[in-house]
Amino acid sequence: MFQFDEILEQYEPMISAAIRKCRIYKNHEHYAQTARIALWKAWEKYDHVQGDFAPYAFTCIRGSILDELKKENRYEERYQPEQDDIIELYMPTSIESEVSYILEGLLNKISKEEQQFLIDYYIGGYSYEELSAKYHASVATLQKRRMRIIEKVRKEI
Known part of the structure; x- marks a missing residue:
């Protein structure tokens, strides 16, 4: 059985491809780390009898990225900044x-x-x-x- 470091090195291109496929345009490192964790969990749960590891790994990686996107969207929809968090812009008095x-x-x-x-x-x-x-x-x-x-x-x- 391979060590996880070898698996991670081998599947880094797959992680990058999954990030591109999910159209992630910001926080790449955050989603890459989420995908690495999913790869590790897939590696731990993998059963050789079920089939090849690569499709299973890709499904787990993509699923974890999509779950993280959903979680982030829910947070952004529900988050309301406090009054102190609102940035106020002040114009010079002559312009105002x-x-x-x-x-x-x-x-x-x-x-x-x-x-x-x-x-x-x-x-x-x-x-x-x-x-x-x-x-x-x-x-x-x-x-x-x-x-x-x-x-x-x-x-x-």
Whole structure:
């Protein structure tokens, strides 16, 4: 029986191929280490009676990479940064006052109802479903309303 170091050296190209096949474009070393651990577990569990080791190893390697990708995606979907973690960008005051002057001029070109709708959507963070209850209109109507308001503001620019 081979030592695991020899197996690892022999199957490093397979690990690289599995990473490429799974379209991993960042954290290569993390996924390579995950694949190495899967190879080691496959090497320990392998039964000669079942067949060749290479297809079994590739399946274990690819499966562990996909499991790690799923775990990472679940984490990214559920993770909400704390208020302290949010990076705030500060503009110099001259630019800030110039931008606020321009925005104020643009907002004066639309009605108060349209202003309130934009404030609710962009600043308040309300979803279309929440806004449909507030404005007693369908989601499609509100989407069209937002597009018309934006077009009106763009014409003014």
